[in-house]
Amino acid sequence: MASNGWSVLLVDDDFLIVELLGARLQAQGYEVATASNGLEAYAHVQKHAPDVIVCDVVMPKMDGPTFCRKMRGEGNKIPFLFLTAKGQPQDIVELLSAGADDYIVKPFEAAELLARLQSILRRFYPERSSVVLG
Numbered sequence: 001m002a003s004n005g006w007s008v009l010l011v012d013d014d015f016l017i018v019e020l021l022g023a024r025l026q027a028q029g030y031e032v033a034t035a036s037n038g039l040e041a042y043a044h045v046q047k048h049a050p051d052v053i054v055c056d057v058v059m060p061k062m063d064g065p066t067f068c069r070k071m072r073g074e075g076n077k078i079p080f081l082f083l084t085a086k087g088q089p090q091d092i093v094e095l096l097s098a099g100a101d102d103y104i105v106k107p108f109e110a111a112e113l114l115a116r117l118q119s120i121l122r123r124f125y126p127e128r129s130s131v132v133l134g
Contacts, residue, residue, distance in 0.1 A: 004029030005128070006121060007048075011041040011064065012056040012083065021054070024110050038062025042070060050078060052120055054113075057084040057095065065098035072099035079120045083108070 008030045012018050022032045033050065035041035037059045045053075057064040068080050079101040084091065087105040095103050101124075102116050121128075 003031055006052070007031040007033070007050040008117070009033050009035065009041060009044055009048075009050040009053045009055075011035045011038065011053060011059070011067070013037055013059045014056070017056070017083070021110070021113070024114075028114060036060075038064060038067030038070075041067055045071065045076070045078065051125065052079045052081060052117060054081045054083065054117070057082055057086065065095060065100075068095075068099040077124075079124045081113075081116060081120055083113075 006029075008025055010018055010022055010025065010032055011034070012021075013036045018034050018036070022034060025032045033044060033048065035044050038055075039061045041053065041055065042062065044050075055064040055067065062070075064080075064082055068082075071078065071080075080099060082095050082100045082103040083106055084095065084103055085106045092103060101120055104113055104116055
């Protein structure tokens with residue numbers, strides 16, 4: 001499939017999630033870069049600014065909320081969609097307080113994740129909203 005013009009940084013230490021979700025995103029036309037922890041993701045963003053970051057919460061070296069807070073502290077406004085196994089209200093409050101724009105609780109349906117991703121992209125990039133999304 002041809003690119004839809006959107007770039008995603010997929011950050012997760014679970015190889016299977018990265019492989020499966022990355023393939024699904026690519027099948028929908030997204031350009032996908034990957035990282036296995038917040039430190040790798042931070043280094044990637046310094047060189048290549050993705051349109052959106054899809055990020056796990058619990059990872060080695062630098063977890064998702066710490067990575068997000070670091071980015072927000074530097075004034076970076078790239079939208080974050082978190083993948084989390086923790087769905088309790090206090091967990092969600094922590095993510096939103098760290099700077100998350102949306103979240104989805106694991107296990108999730110790929111169709112819901114894609115819909116949330118499209119919603120984020122429409123909100124953050126209204127000038128590109130005429131672009132047909134996967």
